[in-house]
Amino acid sequence: MKISWRDYDPGTGWDELLGAPGRPRPHARELAKHLSALSAQQLGRRQDAAERAILEMGITFTVYSEGQNIDRAWPFDIIPRIIPASEWRRVEAGLKQRMTALNLFIDDLYNEQRIVADGRFPRALLETSGNFRKECRGVKPAHGAWAHICGSDLVRDADGTLYVLEDNLRVPSGVSYMLENRIVTKQVFPELFSRNRILPVDDYPSLLFDTLASLSPRPLDYPEVVVLTPGIYNSAYFEHAYLAQAMGAELVEGGDLVVADDDCVYMRTIAGLERVDVIYRRVDDTFLDPDEFRPDSMLGVRGLMRAWRAGKVAIANAPGAGVADDKLVYAYVPDIIRYYLDEDAILPNVPTYACIEEKDRRHVLENLANLVVKPVNESGGYGMLIGPAASHADIDKFRRLVSLEPRNYIAQPVLSLSTAPTLVNGRLEPRHLDLRPFSLQGERNEVTAGGLTRVALVEGSLVVNSSQGGGSKDTWVVESEES
Structure with a gap:
């Protein structure tokens, strides 16, 4: 029995694929037509193939439960989420605007604090911030960028408006799953990639490397970039290893690095010490350097903050960038954009x-x-x-x-989050979702074409986090006659 879109009820909210029962949105017609030619059994076999591929590729995430670390296969739904390129161009511009303003804000807080002196950001919020690091005062990182990688969470309300729900500026995760979702979807639906003009995402590792390389204190064509991980028991370790391999960078733990008397950071290798130029850290601020933060930390590098302040090594994201990751700061982002850029926010905040x-x-x-x-x-x-x-x-x-x-x-x-068709027990049913695109800022500002779509696999649930039972979909930004 073939899939019939007339049997799919998108409800009264906004569905990403259908505008009404049996009526796909213009940019999704090709996808909807192809899916409707398949039977429930054929879709089920493709879902099984996707799940086997995920197991074979070792795509996992970790759930911390009752004191145990449990590795689970990445939950994935084969029906992609689709966004017209015309809409995405506005989203991309809004994310670049937001990233630029937030970096100006962070730089200002650790230096002149003009926005506080001018009364545009409450001093009390800064003084009570749990993420403001006094150890970062006076630092001027390369290109004025503190947050080099940002994962902004976007949600769409029932009227179709896309909102920024929050900005993740400390150690945002999920981009490896975005990349793997695309690989698996190409295996499951190879024919669709020849029929649709889907913008690529597989250049992200090279864009990330170029961003990190642009921060190097030494003018080298190929600076030494390392990914600093807390280790195999971290919930995002799969991503740390994945990105290091994709960039051709070394994956290191704190014990692999040492800061010498010349304030440079060196990596221990079988050939001796090798200088490190850029550290893409996936370790929280307070574990980075036991000399300045938690003295009991075994995850960081003694003297690392000294080396960073001396300009001998770059750290991404920079220590202290999380001062703008406070959900209370989020409420002031439209004002921050107006203050630094003299522009209105392109992408609105959720009323807060x-x-x-x-x-x-x-x-x-x-x-x-x-x-x-x-x-x-x-x-x-x-x-x-x-x-x-x-x-x-x-x-x-x-x-x-x-x-x-x-x-x-x-x-x-409570927003009525948009939905998209999701394969559940052989049927396509609407499930709520969000979107995490990834922005990069170094010498240049880049945004992924789409991002990680996270989907609540439980009917009616608004919680999309994988740690809370959510899954994910491939995200297509599609060029079409309508876009």
Whole structure:
């Protein structure tokens, strides 16, 4: 029995593939036509083939559960998410604008602090920031870039508006899964790549290497770039190893590096010490250097901050970049863009209530059952309240938390996240999703064509994080007559 789009109900929200039952969106007609020529059994076999490929390629992620680290195969849905290139050009411009402004903001906070002196960003927020590193004051990194890799989470509401949900500026992950999703989809649907003009993503490792190389303190054609990982037990270790191999860079742990008396960083090799120019670190700030942060850290390199401040090594993302990764700072990003660039934000923020503000806090406490409440420094979907799905006990708990520590919470309305067809038990059903494109900034500013689409595999769920049971899809940015 063939797939019939008339049997697929996109509901009352925004579906990425269909505008109404049986009516694919113009840029998705070729994909919808091809899928409708397949039977449920044929789609099922292709899904099985994708899952076998994922197992054979060793694409995994780690779930921390009850004190155990559990490696699981990457959950993947074969039906791609599709975006017209005409829309993507605006998204790309908005992400570049956002990345530029945030880097100007971070640089200002660690140097002149003009935005604070001019009263455009509250001093109290800076003084209470858990991610501001006094050890970074006065540093001027190459090209004025502190956040070199950013994963911005985008969501689409029921009216079709794309919002930036948050900016991940510390050690954003997920790009390896974006790349692997494309590889697997090409294996499962090779015919579709000859019939559709799908913008490529496989140049990301070379773009990342070029970005990192542009930060090198030495003018070399091929500087020594390394990827610093916490080790095999980190949940994103697959990605660390993947990117190091794809870039032709060394994958190192803290014990592989040493800072010498000349303030340079060296890598231990069987041929002796070899100087390192750029460190793409996947280790949190406080573990980077036991001399300046956590003295018990075994993950970092003693003296690394000294070498970085001396300009003898570049670190991406730079220490301290997370000061702009605070969800409370997020609420001020449109103002930050206007302040530094004298422009309105191309991509809007989700309306956000800052609980530190008395008026906002009062509204949040009165409407907890209708809001999403998030701790400002958590990630991965942990520690938040989804009001409409919460119990009375959970709502009472968050009322106490917000009242006791208002600086630690923001709240946002519950968006009706867009959906896309997802293969579930042989049927195509709508599931909610988001999108994480990746932006790079060094000598140049680049944005991936699409990104990592994460999908909530549980019916009706709005939680897309893999650590919370979500999966992913390939993301196609398609050039067509309509785009």
